[in-house]
Amino acid sequence: IAATCALYNLTPTEFSELHTQAVAAKAAAYCPYSHFRVGCVLLTHAGAYIPGANVENASYPVTTCAERVAFGRAITSGHRGFKAVAVATDISPPASPCGMCRQCIREFCEPSVPVVMFDGSGGYSVMRLEELLPMSFGPEALGFPSQA
Amino acid sequence: IAATCALYNLTPTEFSELHTQAVAAKAAAYCPYSHFRVGCVLLTHAGAYIPGANVENASYPVTTCAERVAFGRAITSGHRGFKAVAVATDISPPASPCGMCRQCIREFCEPSVPVVMFDGSGGYSVMRLEELLPMSFGPEALGFPSQA
Amino acid sequence: IAATCALYNLTPTEFSELHTQAVAAKAAAYCPYSHFRVGCVLLTHAGAYIPGANVENASYPVTTCAERVAFGRAITSGHRGFKAVAVATDISPPASPCGMCRQCIREFCEPSVPVVMFDGSGGYSVMRLEELLPMSFGPEALGFPSQA
Amino acid sequence: IAATCALYNLTPTEFSELHTQAVAAKAAAYCPYSHFRVGCVLLTHAGAYIPGANVENASYPVTTCAERVAFGRAITSGHRGFKAVAVATDISPPASPCGMCRQCIREFCEPSVPVVMFDGSGGYSVMRLEELLPMSFGPEALGFPSQA
Ligand SMILES: [Zn+2]
Ligand SMILES: [Zn+2]
Ligand SMILES: [Zn+2]
Ligand SMILES: [Zn+2]
Numbered sequence: 320i321a322a323t324c325a326l327y328n329l330t331p332t333e334f335s336e337l338h339t340q341a342v343a344a345k346a347a348a349y350c351p352y353s354h355f356r357v358g359c360v361l362l363t364h365a366g367a368y369i370p371g372a373n374v375e376n377a378s379y380p381v382t383t384c385a386e387r388v389a390f391g392r393a394i395t396s397g398h399r400g401f402k403a404v405a406v407a408t409d410i411s412p413p414a415s416p417c418g419m420c421r422q423c424i425r426e427f428c429e430p431s432v433p434v435v436m437f438d439g440s441g442g443y444s445v446m447r448l449e450e451l452l453p454m455s456f457g458p459e460a461l462g463f464p465s466q467a
Numbered sequence: 468i469a470a471t472c473a474l475y476n477l478t479p480t481e482f483s484e485l486h487t488q489a490v491a492a493k494a495a496a497y498c499p500y501s502h503f504r505v506g507c508v509l510l511t512h513a514g515a516y517i518p519g520a521n522v523e524n525a526s527y528p529v530t531t532c533a534e535r536v537a538f539g540r541a542i543t544s545g546h547r548g549f550k551a552v553a554v555a556t557d558i559s560p561p562a563s564p565c566g567m568c569r570q571c572i573r574e575f576c577e578p579s580v581p582v583v584m585f586d587g588s589g590g591y592s593v594m595r596l597e598e599l600l601p602m603s604f605g606p607e608a609l610g611f612p613s614q615a
Numbered sequence: 616i617a618a619t620c621a622l623y624n625l626t627p628t629e630f631s632e633l634h635t636q637a638v639a640a641k642a643a644a645y646c647p648y649s650h651f652r653v654g655c656v657l658l659t660h661a662g663a664y665i666p667g668a669n670v671e672n673a674s675y676p677v678t679t680c681a682e683r684v685a686f687g688r689a690i691t692s693g694h695r696g697f698k699a700v701a702v703a704t705d706i707s708p709p710a711s712p713c714g715m716c717r718q719c720i721r722e723f724c725e726p727s728v729p730v731v732m733f734d735g736s737g738g739y740s741v742m743r744l745e746e747l748l749p750m751s752f753g754p755e756a757l758g759f760p761s762q763a
Numbered sequence: 764i765a766a767t768c769a770l771y772n773l774t775p776t777e778f779s780e781l782h783t784q785a786v787a788a789k790a791a792a793y794c795p796y797s798h799f800r801v802g803c804v805l806l807t808h809a810g811a812y813i814p815g816a817n818v819e820n821a822s823y824p825v826t827t828c829a830e831r832v833a834f835g836r837a838i839t840s841g842h843r844g845f846k847a848v849a850v851a852t853d854i855s856p857p858a859s860p861c862g863m864c865r866q867c868i869r870e871f872c873e874p875s876v877p878v879v880m881f882d883g884s885g886g887y888s889v890m891r892l893e894e895l896l897p898m899s900f901g902p903e904a905l906g907f908p909s910q911a
Binding site: 500501523525526527528529530531532565566567 | 796797819821822823824825826827828861862863
């Protein structure tokens, strides 16, 4: 963990808090259809933690994943500048964000932002956004400046 | 407004608060692509107000509308039992929730829940969910109980 | 059926074909997660029938419903001007299009277009788009002309 | 191009056909909101080419990208086993599939499937799915076998 923190520029307290809060967020998932709980927490450069969990719908495509719930809450609460994204699930190896959520992260984060994936038994993996979504599609393709 | 409040079982204070908070929420929209600001606020039977606004994405389908941002936040914060949904936009007549958002409301609200639509010049319309999404698709079609 | 055809300006052959093709389309559904098969067929004023079925995804929000598969295929094949939309499921009473799909129909069809919903035991219901999605959100809200 | 074909196990004719058909598919895009045309074509191991283009909606999240239109059409037409995915846009460097579409490709293709991205001036890039969506989320996370 010390090495992970050094590599991704997180303090041990931040890493611990990401773990605790992502797991806590998971408990709030509404997932009667998949029974697959996902928790997410965003850490801003200003030090705020914003949680989210998956909110499913009987019409499956109307589902909002944990990451997008968290970004929806964060962005509309005025937060910008994200230092880390953490997700927690009950499986091992840990689940990664789906492609749709990687695209959401892409809209608001630097390519180097770390995405910490906690599994159900105390383990974790970390990958940067640019590793999870290489050669990404973004605002620039539409002629807009980056929003991150 | 008095008649509207009586019809939909809202107090004048609640109606006023829905208006104020939906308009305030609108200011937090992230909509560089459509430039179409939408604010939303949910009122629970317990008296809580939960805001949301649209959060767009360079990949348009990854956008989350204001209503779904608000429900994502509300549901994962533990809120259940919604007394009213309000949306605010800058146009007149007022914009209504898109079909995708009506489906989201359907998952968590009674058919009789009022949806208040505020326009950009002080006017409003109100329709119940069962009027906005008649003969709706829901959890029952999949063999699940209603979640509202 | 004769009365239905007269009311919605369909010939008995067209109605029969909508039934047959919607049920046939249902067999092509890819739905390992919901096990809820939906078939759809669109009839154009020019007499073409374009089928679709639901295509799910392990990330539930990436799912495309039957109606949107059919419209995607139709629109990108150059079809415009829809006379009827039909959907078929295995349940009774028949399932209706979800709100997201009603929004898709809204983009490409007149408000009066009939949506025929076939159930799993030979029955059906019909409602016009304007009945399924009253006071709808559409291109006009964004300042665009209707595309229907 | 010869080296590309050798690397990705495509014949020069297949590569040429992917280019021609992806560009042709692009012309069928319905994109009044973004004005960003995307064409897509899928090549199956059986030798079929299935086209798609983006189909937008006034409610942006109801949009279906070109890749998902193509997969919707292909899967519901009974096609399985994809040898290559090609997309074409009008910009240079070429646009890549958004994260949501990478997730769709993930559902139906082997990790090694090549995704050919044609730009607007005769150039192209190729990346395998496993490069575009590393450590991907898929059916296995939900306890389902891979569908590819
Ligand atoms: Zn996701
Ligand atoms: Zn909406
Ligand atoms: Zn649908
Ligand atoms: Zn896409």
